[in-house]
Amino acid sequence: MADRSVRTESPEPRTQDIEGEVVLPSWSRRHVLDLDDFSRQEIEQVIETAAAMKEVLSREIRRVPTLRGTTVVTLFYEASTRTRSSFELAARSLGADVISIAASGSSTEKGESLVDTVRTLQAVGADMLVMRHRQSGAPYLVARHVNMSVVNAGDGWHAHPSQALLDAYTIYRHLGDLRGRKVVIVGDITHSRVARSNIWGLTTMGARVVLCGPPTLLPWGLRPDQQREEEWGLPSVEVEPSLDRAIEGADVVMCLRLQLERQQAGLLPSIREYARLYQVNEERLARARPEALVMHPGPINEGIEISPAVAHGAHSVIEEQVNNGVAVRMALLYLLARGKTNNREALA
Amino acid sequence: MADRSVRTESPEPRTQDIEGEVVLPSWSRRHVLDLDDFSRQEIEQVIETAAAMKEVLSREIRRVPTLRGTTVVTLFYEASTRTRSSFELAARSLGADVISIAASGSSTEKGESLVDTVRTLQAVGADMLVMRHRQSGAPYLVARHVNMSVVNAGDGWHAHPSQALLDAYTIYRHLGDLRGRKVVIVGDITHSRVARSNIWGLTTMGARVVLCGPPTLLPWGLRPDQQREEEWGLPSVEVEPSLDRAIEGADVVMCLRLQLERQQAGLLPSIREYARLYQVNEERLARARPEALVMHPGPINEGIEISPAVAHGAHSVIEEQVNNGVAVRMALLYLLARGKTNNREALA
């Protein structure tokens, strides 16, 4: 996407130099668990900070000593290459020490011993915990029992806030202000923590969110709007089962990975049928706006939820998403560390 | 335990600055395999050095470059979050490089290939090896075949010297000189490497050690004292099967984790019965001295060997133990590195 114009300046004309002497707006949040309680201003601050981090990453020596002496522990109860590497690299680019713990399922899976584990990590000297867990809500449980900062790197079907923030940042870089932008999220909404966190982030930023997918994979099927909100506690979004109609005039088309085991669970007639109805391909994409972005949290099932031509085409910002992920995660770690320092009324 | 007075000065009024120009007593030990051959002076030197490290860990940037260019390898044949993280953080806080190797059981478990593995690690450039192994004595085998320093991070039921040193340091911080202090170790003594190393460390420091637990989980059952020493090669300790009597006037109550599989092995009538007789709870703790410390090497089975109220109560220093672990391990790595340098008659 070299031909695509990208905004490198911050959302607001505020001086931003992570090493210089600047007065930054305060950041008081101690954990990043989901985006459901993030304000518009907070998301903007992440975007702004990520832009500064992007600059750091473009240097010959991609490293600042901002978090020197800080220890970030990544505790992953689910396998992950992408997200773990992204957080590790983010932490190291800020000069932090990283300890990686790949928790094998069996012995460490009970809630009880999870709390024991994270308390130990805190006592050992961890300052921030980046965690992924199979159980929705696990990071909330942890956050209640520790003083260190907790970043949710994915919990069950619930939330994946750093992914949604990097998606917001990626959209912002290309399209600027998100207000009024039409963002279509296509696929298995029910089981997607990426979708959930994006629904929160995008609506907070003023985007118009349209969900599209087979009724069996939509949280509310086709029930009326009001009921949805009450039952699911999600902000107001539109639902459009036809992808052709949903994609009409879209600014952003966000595909979700189809977990192939959904078919065995009886939620899909067949993968082929799914691809016929919900694959984002060139023909369908032609209905979107000319500068529409195509996004995907990865890893991609090429030829299923997205056609190869679209995945690697001029509208795709999929690789840039991964790339922006490091900058956004640097921003989160930086803001959490700064917040902590502010709270201690001392400046690093 | 914010209300508890803590000694921050060293055991002896000796200037101690790990970065300044001071004359330190010599340290000639190359490995830390167990405490059975540690002198009182050596344990004091670890405590003293740990106090200096504690100061480093309290700084804004918790890091000194003392071990820059040194490579510490952690080789764990048993899963561990606590001990491995603690050593890793200790090594990094001293500026060392860390390489972590989680050895999967099957292919690397035979003694023969263990020696091959560690020789390779040495040839690759490791300076210090921190190892945990299921077989008692494995670190001794390794130490005979390498020139690098070996730290035993737990071998079978045999020894766990860094745990016992951090326990000694924790007691020292609160109670000062250990001489004459009554320390009760409660639980499954037979299968506990923590207990064994503590028995050595505590008796060397002059404490009076009382073991308490079901006869099936005591190494000598209830046989007379003399015979014990001969059979087990342990220093002289007392045995008191009744926890109520054992805890009477204790300065320290050290609970051990009950491995729940002991019941299946027929060594316990039931977990409930065990808890009834050997749980450290508030009622029992009232018999100890008013400033008594409650310790546990973790992870805790709350409600089994210790009641929740005691585990989180005013006497508990359990979290501080984990915290002190990093300082004590920094001290060990530092002393081993300095010993090495002294031996080479060159100063870093």
Added chain:
Amino acid sequence: MADRSVRTESPEPRTQDIEGEVVLPSWSRRHVLDLDDFSRQEIEQVIETAAAMKEVLSREIRRVPTLRGTTVVTLFYEASTRTRSSFELAARSLGADVISIAASGSSTEKGESLVDTVRTLQAVGADMLVMRHRQSGAPYLVARHVNMSVVNAGDGWHAHPSQALLDAYTIYRHLGDLRGRKVVIVGDITHSRVARSNIWGLTTMGARVVLCGPPTLLPWGLRPDQQREEEWGLPSVEVEPSLDRAIEGADVVMCLRLQLERQQAGLLPSIREYARLYQVNEERLARARPEALVMHPGPINEGIEISPAVAHGAHSVIEEQVNNGVAVRMALLYLLARGKTNNREALA
């Protein structure tokens, strides 16, 4: 081998200081996948650079900041202690950041998702990828899909170029110019990536390579020379089934590890029979030249392919090979980084 004379100067009297201002010959190679297309000059340049790195490793602080800000990812689909540690230590000694990914077989083994994984690692910010994979050719597939440098740390039975380069460097240090030197490779040639890469490296350097092993473990059995080259695409080597004859006047005897499962596959009558015919022992070694080197890529089956007396005897450079491995891998990472910089026409 303290008694053995070692050349510490470079192959050619060229000033070599990796930190100073020197004009180095250009290095344009972006990947290290095998040695089949390495020129003599390139191998010499690796040897020369490794000698400079060896000097760095002999310093009190074994570290230069040459690759500061560079991220090296090790992606191992097969377990490895030796090679992974060696690359990690090499990268860290050059100041690079290292992210280790131990890919568990099942979910990540298909070619398709391998490409997805490495593209992600690149997008996340990896500059160099060191990879080991069960499938021959996997690193070539990867190299076609990424911009970062790929180093093959072993692919199936195919190639292990860094091992062959460290072997060449080790021979060079002891014997100087390899031209005309007789190198005997003994054992299971067919299944050995070490043998294949060494055949390429050694013949390119002008050595005379003699292969020796049971016909069932030689790629061509006993068919005529010409046919071998055509079928296997390997350079011209000699085959001598009798170890006594092969070892006659040898400068180097390179033993390969016998995979004990070869017997179950019916390729060996018995391990005992194999040892009787192909074990390198003192009696046989007496037929080689007086300063002959004995090498082994490890791990050793003592008493099978090599006798204990020879493995630990005066001719053995086996531990030195492991040691040289770090210097040679530093050289590779350094040259690849420099090549990259040259290509960008900017100097770090």
